[in-house]
Amino acid sequence: MFTDLGHLSVIFALAACLYAAVISPIGAHRNDDRLVQSGRMAAFMTLPLVLIGCLGLWYALITHDFGVKYVSDVSSAATPFFFRVTALWGSQNGSILFWCLIMAGFVAAAMARNWKADKPLLPYVTMTMALTLAFFLFIELTMTDAFARLDFPPADGRGLNPLLRHPGMIIHPPMLYAGYTGLLVPFAFCIASLITRRTDNLWLISSRRWTLVGWAFLGAGLLLGGRWAHDVLGWGGYWGWDPSENKPFITWLIATAFLHSAMIQEKRGMFKNWNVFLMMLTFASMFFGTAFIRSGLLTSVHAFAASDIGPWFMGAMLVILIACAVLWLTRLDTLRSENKLESAFSREGIFLIQNVLFLSTAFTVFVGTMFPILSEAIAGQKITVGPPFFDQAAGPQMAVLVLIMGVAPLLSWHKANGKAVWQQMLGAVIFAAIVMAALFIVGATQIVPLLGFGLCAYTLAQTAMEFVRGARARMKGMHENAFTALLRLAQKNQRRYGGYLIHIGIVLMAIGALGKGFYGTDVIRNVKLNEGFSVAGYEFVYRGIRPVPCEFEDCQTMQGMLLMKDAATGNVVDGLFPHRDYYPIQQHTATIPFISGTFNNEIYVLLAGWENNGATASFQVYVNPLINWLWVGGMIVMLGFFVAFWPPGEKAPSPAPASARRMAGAPAK
């Protein structure tokens, strides 16, 4: 009963969306604020309405209402309460409803904000957001109905997909959804600005923080997805260039380019048409990515989300592309630069180069992801593109981006002074050279990773120097101690220093990727009971397998036991217990790794199989050097986001003397 009420509520939400999308532009056209406000309220109301829909489905999940098809698909009587709650996004139909909920959340938040300064944009922001939400609600209600009932309710459901029973999966999908749908807000502002023919930067400034939120959620979602693949999928690594990873990654890359080029428009009033283009591309890639993963056109670990909604998405995609192109081309006159470029050797210039590199990286990932489909359509042969392509084609471009990260902050706006830039680079260059020499002596003699580590060392030192320079200036000018100076420095210019923190995090992640990519090894070994094999300075002795109680009621677990010894001394370092979980209902086997080793040298072991009741067994051992730097780097990126995003507090007391202000706040000279 309550579930059907939820269904009805979602239908009302769709009606509210359509009403808002129609009434808002009419209100703007007639200059009738009451209509505009009415549209705003209607759009706001989608949040409670979709929420009631979700509560309805949650109610069915929690009360084991297997008469609802979705409930019997994703849960069973044995499914614990916690996973009955998260099962809402455990499969296609429910996850689209949940997607609508998060999108409605962003719509409501955008409607509820203070619309004093940017009121002219309101009707069209409402329209754009309501239309997008309406599309997803329409898909939910017609194609992927989560409320559909079965004529003959089964006695028990099938249970949640075993792959999704991981804490990472609980937050990873909501994060990605929030990232995707969060980017709808700046897109709506962009469209509204174009429709109303505004020539200023209002849309960009009004939606700045939203873009950052969307970007951060997307990044966090990708990171958690990587952790999930590492912990549950038994990939041995963190990234598999799977289509379902590539699509959000493409959007993230384009959004990153936009975040940077938006700065140029804010500071210099330039590249306006470029920013509009980037924003549209961000949104289009989001839509396209969703369509492809959801439609099951690409096989991936997300195959459980496959269905026949592809044509609808493609149709909508076409409409969006045409609408965007028309809007962009007819408004080019409003997007003229306010200022002229003085020199290509400037912050503006290097930002543009960086922007196109982000785009070409995104394009590379796109081509690799789409090539199987393209080759099948054109040549009739489905060519699989594995990770080696992405590593070789996208890797070097990302390396150049790391270099630019270490150079761009040194270039001032307008026109940079080559000699001064070189002087500032020198210290970090020497540092990088020392690091490379040290690594070479220690045995990292492969040329490519050596250069990569050198690059990372350079950019890391350079970015750290940004903090040191700023803090030193404050210490000198304001007589603060180092800690206060650093804190105040970041407080004074949160976006700038938050950004640098993010840069540091990205460099650490690059170090992790280099370590894992070039120095990671993996072996598979078949061993007899009480015999051993050695890898990476450790000896692994096989001590048998045994069945253990499974974490969940619907599975059986077989656990392997390995003793990990230091090969040199023979001392036991750790006991390793990787296991395999077999789910008879879903006919699925999950290979759960056991992780050991040191911070810098992770040992990751999988139980690959066994014969004769465990007389022999096979183990897969991954040695993942520096992979933990990646997770630490990711956390620093998130910290940087919070620094950049945190609402600025009250201004720091006592006005700074001009000299201190000059050095602390000014762009690096």
Added chain:
Amino acid sequence: MISGTAGKREKSALFACLLALLAMIAVTLPAFAQAPAPDDETYHIAKKLNCPTCAGRNLADCPTDTCAQWKAEIKAQLDQGKSAQEVLAYFENRFGSTVLQEPPKSGSTILLWLAPVGAAIALIAAAGLVLRHMSKRRTPALIIADAAQGSDDPFVSQLEEDVKRSQ
């Protein structure tokens, strides 16, 4: 560099920074010390092949029976004394280049490899042209206005900024 003493301080700060980072790197060194362990050849050849039954995954990671047969085939050929290259070539001849994880940089799949390179070069060239075009399109009046804005002296330009900010 701002002035003599500040420059010196900056250098010492940079040096301290260097030391800290070097210490950090030193901790990571054990990661590079080991030589790669000798590997199961079959496994590593299988990693370079696609599995016919596990879509989108490599042969080594796929647990199906078909894949077990393929792996046995690899092992048999290695036992006959074939090299890894020869085994890969055998699979490529038999099933076509679709069987390889890494599409060859020749034939029709060269397009895949050229696309990113072409895109990167084209985009950077375009950006370069746009920058050149934008920086050439200057009127004398703008140059005068810019002269006041874009001074090389950091103090003057900061003064400009401060004045602007206070307005």
